[in-house]
Every structure is written in C-alpha cells, then in structure tokens.
Amino acid sequence: MSLQSLLSTKIVRAASIADAAFDAVVLVGSQESVKQFGAIQQVSAIAPAVDNFLKLHRGAFHSASLVQVDSSVVPSGRLILSGTGHVSRDYDDVRRYQAAARKGIELALSAGVKSPLLITLPNARFPNAELVAALGALTPVYTPLNVREEENKQKLQQLGLLAVGNSDTSARLEQFVEAYDASFTVCRDVGETGPERMAPPRVAEYIQNAFANGNIKVTVVDDQSVILKDFPLMAAVNRAANAVKEHQARLIRLEYTGEGETQDTFFVVGKGVTIDTGGCDLKTGGHMFGMCRDKYGSAVVGGFFKAIDVLKPKNIKAVGYMCMVRNSIGSRAYTCDEVITSRSGKRIHIYNTDAEGRLTMLDPLTLAKEEALKAKNPHLFTVATLTGHEVLSYGYYAAIMDNGPAKASGWARKVQEVGDEFGQPIEISRLHPEDFAFHQAECEQADLRQGNTKPSVATLRGHQTPAAFLQMASRIDEHGTDSAHPLKYSHIDMGGCEGDHPSVSFPNPLVTLVAGLVLPHV
Template sequence: MAPLQLPTVVDVNLVKNLSSSLADYDALVVVTTCLDETTEFLDNSVAKGLESFRQLHTDFNNDVTFFLNDNAPGKRIIYSPTGAVDRDHDDVRRFSDAALAGVKKALGVGSRSPVIACFGSKTYRQANLVTLLAALEATYVPLQIREDVPERRTKADKLGFFIGQKPADDGCGQKLIDYARAVELGRAVGRDIGGADPERMAPPRVAEYVQELFGKSSGIKVDIIKDKKEFEKDFPLFAAVNRASTCVDRHHGRLIFLEYKGEGEINTTALLVGKGITFDTGGLDIKAGGIMAGMSYDKCGAANVTGFFKVLSELKPKQFKAIGVLAVARNNCGEEGYTADEIITSRGGVRVRVGNTDAEGRMVMADPLCYIKELALKEVNPHLFTMATLTGHVIRAYGTNYTAALDNGPARHNETAHKLQAAGDEVGDPFEISTVRREDFAFIADQGEVADVLQCNNQGSSATARGHQFPAAFLARVSGLDKHGRNSEKPLRYTHLDIAGSGGELPHSPTGRPIPALCQMFIADRVF
C-alpha cells in the first residue's frame, strides 16, 4: 500500500510589477476582459507582441493565444481572455474559465512557475479571488497519482499572482492569496476523498485519511464510530444500508464526527451532515443498464464537508463553531442487504418503509441529521445543512453546474438559500433555489397502518415529479426537524444541498463545490 500523500497547495507569491523581478518565473498568463486594460502594466515588447497578434487573429478576444517573446518570463506568453462579461447571462465564471484554460495551457507547454496577471472587472467584486482559485485548481494532482506515480506528484513549483486592476473592497493582496490557498486546500481534500476510487476510499480508509488530515494541531476534533451494534442502536437507518458490507472488513461503514470551535464567544454555529456512499450499486434494487459507472462519486457530500473543515483548520475563524458528521458507507448488494418493504424505526422514532434500496442517501443521512438536530438545540445561532449527491432529478432540473438549495420554514425566513446563492454568485459557485412544499410531505406519507413514512417510490428520481424536493421533506420528517418549523417553540434553520449536478463527474476530478460559497458565507468576513 502506497504511503498516504495529503494534499498540498502550490506556493503563491504576490507580484507587484510585471516589468521586473520575474526572473524566477517561466510564463506569463494574462487573464483580462480587454487587451487595452493591460498595456500600462506590461513590458513594452510584450504589449506590442500582443497587439500584433490581435491584429492577425480574428477571434483573439475569445481564444487562448500562446506565443513566444524574448522579454516574457520563460519567453512564454499565454493570453486568455474572458470574453464579454456584461451581458445579462454573464457572471464571474468568465474569469475562472479563462484562468483555468490559461494556466492549463501554460503547464501544457512546459511551464512550472507561471505568473497569472488578472485584470479584474469592476462588475465582479471577487474577480481576482475567482481567478486565483481557478489557477490553483489547474495545479491539483489526484490523490492516487500522488501516491502511485511519484514523478507526477506535482504539476507546478510555484505561482506568481499580479493584480492589475483592483475593484473596490476586493480584499486583494496577501490576505486574498492566503484565503484562496486555504479554500483550495479544502477543495483538494474534497477532490481527494470524492475522486479516489471505491477501494482507495472505502469507508475505513476515509476514516484513516480524515484522522491523518486533522492531527493534534489542526484545531479539529475527530471521533469515529465503527461498531455495528452502536450503529444498530443509535443510527438504525445507517445500519440498514451498511448491513450488506459488514461481512467485508474493508467495506464496513464509518460515522465520522468533526468539531471546530474558534476563539472568542461563539456567535454562529454550522452543523453539517455529508453523504459518503463510497460506491452505490443500488443495493438489491441494483443499478442496471450501465448506470453504475461513476457511483464512486456518491461520497462527494461527505468529502466536501471534510474539505470545509480543512478550511476552518487553516484559517481558524473566530467566534465560529462547526459540527460535522460524515456518513460513510458502501451500498452493497448481497445476502445481508436491506430490502424494499422493510420497516425500520429511525433514531427519531419514525417508522420508515423502504421503497427502493437505491435511495440509500437519505437513509444514511437521516439519523445523523437527527443527531445534529439534538445538538443544535443547545448551540448558538445554529444553521443545519445536509450535503449530498442525492438525485438525478436535480440534474434534470438544473443541469450539471448548479447546487440546489432547499430551505425549511425557519431557514426560508432567514433567507439562508438566498444568502448562499448571493455568496456563491460572488465566487463562481452558483446555486438554484428550490422549495419544499406540502405535496412533498404528502408524497412521503405512507398510506398503510404500519409505517409513518415511505422512503421512496420505485421509480428513478429523474422520472418522478418533484424528484429532488421530496427527499428534503423525508430528511426533515424522519430527523424530527419538522417539529422545529416556524410554528414551534424552538425553530431550527435547515437547508438541504443537492450537489449531484455541481459535485462533478467521472472522468474529471470532483469540483469541491459548494466549499467556496460556504466559506464566503461563513468565514470570509471573519478572516479578512
């Protein structure tokens, strides 16, 4: 077994002048909306070279351009334009797309130490941050390559970052670099866990990774449950999904508990449950027709909750507390597998009739959600979240680039989803807002006398009306959060995040989303 290689983020140095002090770099990547914005900052020879290419290239403002220039660092220049940024359908992702393409091109032509020069648009307050995050993303190396192919362990030695235009209140400079590197480290953790194959990140090995990641000096407390009897006693729905894996030690599930508590008097608490299905066969309702491929990414919810805690361990925001539960299991099929028609009583005392074993995600999260609900009643200003690659329906509804956010009543009153959407729009991590309605609670109400709740119908979510909304109702009902709505004496804010579309898909690395938006919402103002 190869030794564990925890993620690192390439060093980033703030470059203050593009006309000098670039001897240690070997490429210049220009990210801008317009070449005219750059000329006063660039070496005269470089500026003239770019202007010559603009005259020759009819699609210069849309294509990545690479050319050689003796006065450029390493003689390499990559011009990566954003294209238009001011149309109704444009957003700050124009900068991330350009930066990602530009840095990939630089690395592809042999650069190891490129300088990224961002000429930010005043339209987007966080254009510089978004550009740097994309540049860092381009340097990520997957965990199994780092461990198994040592000569490919890194893609770059360092980056330079030049801010050519500073929008008001941008938080630029060294603080921006430190913040971006911390967020990227969190995303790298999310990619490591979410993207590694189902054996490399089988449940016990997820636990090993998390324990190694959060050592004694990290500021993160880690507790792990692996005892089958404890699952059955305190987390019975999780135990049901895990049952078919208990006879295979390397597949046996884990519940991993994380806690961060910042300095000072706590004024906000985030409580998060992440779905960590390391491989989803569908259980006895087995996935057929070739759709089982890619199901190792069904652990991206838990992976990204872990990544969020990694950002906390790096930045250590004050007066903030976070509690996380990673529900890590493998949805195997076998003689011990749980079945449709079983009736299981949840931690919250709700009798659940299983309708489809391929709806395991809501099963593994419901009892941990009940657990953090119990904790939330004792915490200061609590915000509860579930994060999961939960439904194909959310992809049918919104495509592959957007996280769906669904608030309960107290969260909707607090405009939690709207605040997340606004935070995500700033940093290129977009959300769509869905609503949980009475039809969703009616859908999950069991029609017989024996059970209270029907876990799922026997169709795929993408073939079911409101297929990504009713699972949020299930989680609220089975966890007991429906007893803490707007009309209760102790209302609790709860938001479900379905990242099936935004989390990424094979063969590409996971995205690490929505870590940037959560950081922008809860951490940024505490560390800048």
Template sequence: MAFPKLTVVKSLSEVSAEQADALILVGNLAAIDDEHYAEYVMSARQTDARIGKQVLLLQHVQAPGHRLILAPTGPLNRDYDDVREIFDAAHKAATIARDAGAIKPVIMLNGIPAEARYQEAELAAYLGACQSLYQGLEAREAVGEDILEPVQQITLVGQQLDAEWAMAVEAGKRVARDLAGTEPERMAPLKFAEYCRQAFAHTAVKVTVKDDVQQLQHEYPLLSAVARASIPVARHRPCVVRLEYQGANPQRTLMFAGKGVVYDTGGADLKTGGHMAGMSRDKGGAAAVAGFVKTVAELQPDDIAVVAELGAVRNSVGADAFVADEIITAHSGKRVRIGNTDAEGRLVMADMLSHLREEAADGKWQQPELFTVATLTGHAALAKGPYTALVPNRQASLADIPQALFAAGERYGDPAEISWARREDYQFVAPRTPADDLLSSNNGPSATTARGHQFPMAFLAISSGLAEHETDSATPLAYVHMDIAGSGVEGGDWQHGKPTAAPVTCLAGRYLRR
C-alpha cells in the same frame, strides 16, 4: 499536501525573473493595459485570427520564461455573464502553462469590468488555475505528486486578494476533491476516516470515528441498514466520522450531515445498464463537508463553531442486503418504510441529522444552522444543471440563510439555486398504512419523478425529527438541504470528471470571509 502557493503583488514590475516563468493575461484582450504587450498582441493578431478567441501560448522575449499565454474571457457585459468566465479562462491557461513547462506562472487580469459581479475575479483566477492543475489522489500516489503537479507557485497581480484566505479555500477544495474522486477501495469507509484523521492532524478540529458495528446499529439504524450487506467484508464496514471545531467566541454553529456513500451499487434495487459506473463519487457530499471544515481549520475563525457528521458507507448488494418494503425505525423513532434501496443517501443522512438535531435543540450550540450535503438525485442535475440545489425549511428562509448562500455563490463563482419545499413534498413521503410513519421514496428514477430533488428534503426533515422544530414550535431550527448531484463534478461526468469541490467556495464565502 501540495497545491500552488499564492503570492499577490500590486504590479508586474514587482515580479523578478526568478519568481516567474510565464505570464498569463486573463480577460478582455482587445484593450490590454500594458502598452508593450498591447502592441505585441495587436501585431500578432494580424497573422493569427485565433488571438482573442481562444487560449494561446505565444513566444515573447520580455515575458517571464519567454512565455506569454493569452486567455480571453469573451464578452463580460452580457446579462448572463458572471465571474466563472474568469475562472474558466484561467483554468484553460494554467493547463497550457503547465504543459509548456512553466512551473511559476504569473496571472494578470485585464479589462475586467468594475462591477459587483466581478469583485472576486482575482480569487476566481487563482481557483480556476488550481482546479485545472489538480490531479487525483490515486494518480499522485502511483506516479508522484512532483511529476503530476509540477506547478508549486502562482503569482497574481492584484489589488485586493488575501492570499492566505485564498489558499485556505483551495486547501479545503483539495481535501474535498481527494475524498470525492477516489475509487471505492482506496477510499473505503475506514480509509475515508483515516484520510480525515491525517487531513486534520495538528489542527483545532477534533476527529472522532465511530466504527463499532453494534454501536452504529443502535445509534444509526437507517445508516446501518444501508451498510448491512457490506458488514461481512471487514474493509467495507461503515463508520461515522465526526468533525468538531469551536472558535474562541462562536456566534453561530454550522451543523452538517454529509452523505459519504463510497460505492453505490443500488443495493437490492441494483443499478443496471451501465449506471453503476461513477458511483464511487457518491461520497461527494461528505467530501465537500470535510473540505469546508479543512478551510475552517486553516483560517481558525473566532466567531463560528462547526459540527459535522460524515456517514462513510458502502451500499453493497448481497444475501443480507436491505430491501424495499422493510420498515426500519430511525434514530428519531420514526418508522421508515423503504421504497427503493437505491434511495440510500437520505437514509445515511437522516440518522446523523437526527443526532445533530438533538444537540441543536438542547441549547448546547450557539445559533445552530443545520445542513445536509449530498450527491443525492438525478433530478437536481436535470433541473438545476451545474448548480447546487438549495432546499430550505421555512425557518432557514426567514433567517435568509438560502438567500445568503445564493448571493455568496454568485459572488464567489460557486453558484447555487434555491428550490422551495412545498406541501406536495411532504404528501409524497406520507405513510400509506398505520404500520409506518413515512416512505423513503417512490420506486422510479428521481429524474422522471415530479419534484424529485425537493421531496427528499421533506423526508429528511421528518425522519430526523426536524419537522417537530418548525417555526411555530418552542425550538425552531433552521435547515437547508444541499443537493450537489449537478455541481459536484466537471461536465456532469460522474465516472471521469474531476470533482469541483462544490459547495466549499460558496460556504467559505458566506461564513468565513474576513
């Protein structure tokens, strides 16, 4: 699995002609540190007013490969500026470098303010370039990785970036983008599982795939209901991929349930009017969890354990499809009345979260923190835009888990915003009759439903049994729901946008920074 390898040097003078074939200057171009390049840019600005306003390629005889790429960030002193300005500028510049024929660019930051919000500017530049240069798995398989991704080396002039750590993050993001961005047949459930097996081969991560239909129906009844219409088609049958990593002396255990709906037709509540396009990306939550675990595998931290269950399922429509009004008993024993079959992701995760809840409560794992990660609601995208929505329970809030994730997202350029679970969210999913214990959803779009991305957290807490582990219980458990419907793809384009791998960088910054 190739991606641009990173070398960090202290100064441009350390870079030989053989090591580089383009120089990318990222930052404030009004005051370039290198006097020679500063004079050249000042002169060029006299004849080209675009300099300093947009990313440009100039010819310069002393630049590596005679290529000088100017990547201005614009102002960095405004209240709302953050490290993503550097990410975006490097993203644009890397594309120009590649298209110009460069395969070994050097990135040098210039004029970045010495403020806390830019302390990870070097990492942002590298990850921005890698995001730009990444090409999807199917394209690489069809055309050739070497052809589509010719840039195999990036040199960064920096003072603090740990190259090994940065590459581990990018390795995880690449796994997440591969899994999220593939079409529904290339990454059908069992192929999703096979990719995971290959990604974690020869690592300390144990991969277990549960694919026996009868076992799934018994142990994951809600997940199996979502998959019911897919079971007659062998290649579409569901599975649960379990990933386990244990450090030498774990102080905390991160436990994830990831939504891996490889295609969401909406089921019996069929998506119409063109809204089905892009639903092969509905596996972005499971993809992101696998990506984070890949970064864990690369870094092999001693102080954490990670347990993840990824539900790879196709929500097909057919004669045996589950329908609204059904009452299905979850793994936790809760009786769930189906409100809408297009609210399937929470069903897929509820059973996995219930399994993880049991393990966390019985003391098997040290200091557990539970998460669900999903491309769950249009409401999250509407309410939060390109930010991951964090919805914690009270125990997680008391432990400052969402606050720490928020801070890590700000620092590392993978931002999130916190939403709070309220009594209305629990009331929304409360049972209407004695026949059931809770309702999965209403029958309208989440984007037009008040608190449309918050109430699913309440459903997940109740349906998984986590609601019985609140702060006043004998075994309180911390839980955060992460909705990446707004942050999971570039530009919010779920059919064509490149996956962002959110929240891999945020999680890595919070739990894996050395």
C-alpha cells in the same frame, strides 16, 4: 498532513511581471480590459506587446495564445494571453475568468512551463475575478491521490500570483487561494477516488491524517454495535457491506470552535456512499459507473472543514458529519418492505434500496438536531448527491431547500448571491404541502415511507420531497417558525454538480459554502 502537502503546487506572491523566478506570465483578461493597461502600473510594460499581438490575432481575447515578448519586460520572454471572451452580456458571469485561467495554465503545461505567474486584469462587474481565475488555474494542476501516492509527480514547481485589483479578495488573494486549494484537494481526494482506496475505514484514516495537529477535532465511530444502536437506518444501508471488514461503515465527526464568543453554529451532514450499487434494487444498464462519487456530499464536508482549518474563522462553531457507508448487494442486504425505527423513533417503510442517501444521513442529522437544540444560533445542513431529478431540473447546479426558519432568515437568497459573486451559482427550490404528504406511510406498520418504487427522475417533485422526508423523519419539522424552539435547516441536493466521472471535478458547492459561511468571519 501539512498545508503544503495538500496544495496542488506551492503558491507564492510575485513582486512584479519582471520577477525572474517565473518562466511565463499568464495574463487573463477581456477585450475591454485592454483599455486598462495604461492605468494598471504593474502590467503597463506589457501593453505594447499585447497591442502588437492583437494586430496579428484579432480574436486573441477569445482564446489562449503563447506570445513571445521582450525579455526586458518579462524575463522568460513568454506571455500566455488567455482571453475570457465576452463578459458584458447579461448572461455572462465570472466563471469566464475561471475557464480562461484554466485554459491558460493548460497551455502553459503543454509548453513545458514549470513556474507560471498568473495575473488577472480586474473587472468592476466581477470583484472576485482574480480569486475565481486562480481557482480555475489550479484545476489542471491537481494530481489524483492514487498517482500522488505512487510517484512524486509535480506538474508545477510553483504558481505565482500578482494581484492588481482592489477588492477584498484581491487583497487576500494568496491566503484565500491556499485555503481553497487545500480544501479542493481534500474534497477531490475523498470524492473522486475509487471505492476500495476510499472505503469507509480508509476515508476515516485519510481525514484523521488530513486534520492531524490542526484546528479541527476529528472523532470516528467505528464500533458497528454503536452504529446499529444509535444510527439504525445508516446501519441498514451498511448491512450487506458489514460482512466485509474493509467495507464497514464509519461516522466521522469534525468539530471546530473559533476564537471569541460564538455567534453562529453550523451543523453540516454529508452523504458518503462510497459506491452505490443500488442494493437489491440494483442499478443496471451501466448506471453504477461513476457511483464512487456518491460520497461527494461528505467530500464537500471534508473540504469545508479544511478551509476552516486553514482560515481559522472567528466567532463560529462548526460540526460536520461524514456518513460513510457502502450500499452493497448481498445476502444480508436491506430490502424493500422492511420497516425500521429511526433514532428519532419514527418507523420508516423502505420502498427502494437505491434511495439510500436520505437513510444514511437521517440518524446523524437527528443527532445534529439534538446538539443544535443546545447550540448558539444553529443552522443545520444536509449536503448530498441525492437525486437524478435534481440533475434533470438544474444540470450541474446544486439546489437549496430552506425550511421555514431558514427561509425567514433569508439564507438561500443570501447564499445564492454569494454563489453568483464567487462563480458557483446555486439554485433555490421550495417545499410545498404535497412534498410532506407524499412521504406519509401507506399502512399502519409505519409512520413514514422512505419514497416510492420509481427512480426520482420518474417521480413528480423527485428532488424536493426528500427534503420534506428528512425534516419529518428527524423531527426537525417539529421546530418550525410556529414552534417554541425554531431550528434553521437547509437541504442541499448536489445532483450532478460534482461533475462528470472520471474527469477532475470543480468542488461544488464548496466554493459557495466557504464564501457564504466562513469568509465573513475571517
């Protein structure tokens, strides 16, 4: 697929507000930014119209309004003023710009605008406001994959961007917006599309097409005997689905090597459960609705590599695993009380088949660990919609849990700062001895227990203990700061940050991962 075919709309740089290629100007700013008008040469001509409108509508910077302006200033005569509301209180953050731009474009779409020009007035407190606003503006422009496949529907002909700030992200606004928008499309297409269109074999086919002729090498393990032998826990989750050819598991590997000497190597393993029925510990009472998004961890991995594909960062190597399985129910389904030996040689006692995400990722994570031992400055990650406990703890925010070496490198704290700067905050959770003790086996048949029989929301430290389980079951715990070969590992529980099904998601923590790991190398 070409880059253009993955963009929500064509993204172009505008020359000025007087550019006749656009049929509306969408101006995003705060009440305080009115004072800047005179100082910003690109927008100063619009200032009298905004001043006049403020006399009519004092709350204009707390809402979105369509304002008629003289065509000598804006050729289309249309100005959409979209206010951020408050941006100066302690708890205001840059996401005000994202929300305002989104509302502005929603108003533009309802007004029949086809070619808007987005301008965001800068704010010294939020250097990335222009980028964050543009990503918000593109959210209502995304068209779901199944609709795109059936009709040639274009909500906009183009989105113009006029950068007026002087931050790094302002200077490269179009480049970054294109990369993010393409990565969002891959993430949303994989993450939000239903369980048949995005069954594991069709995710593999989609990813192969999305990365064809690009900078990412894609390989797919589709031989079920190989999955059974090399990824035995993933095979267990897949066992019921394996009876249906169209639902069989796939392990998708993505690999990128940037120009120049490799300084950092990232291994990112994503949970890709295409529908989670719960298995024989069946989800009841309507709890299965929305579980097509249980593949969102893998969707973030796909989106992360699309951003890499477009931006071509130097001096890094990245390997991704999208662990695609369907947790079905059926006569061959795996059940509680089974003891299954993992790739690492640990015997795992199954307690609850609805805790399948950790099992799906475990063996690919172990493979990534084996590769990491030979890699330059490696850092392993798991990214997963893993627990309801994380949702209860943090709402729509993802949580990072560093192991010892990752914590010593200060990774979670660094990425938390980056997330705040780019409008996608992320929380830090920590691991304690009881998280590791919790997963010790209760009988001689096994080394570890997968979990308990309760849902995570009824379990103390229900989102932290899986991070301890993944470390012990993959033997990453043998590579702590006290070992001869420490390995950095960070588990990211996305909880519910992929958003409420079925509304369009704002890919999370994709913005932060790209900003933290990729942009410094571009």
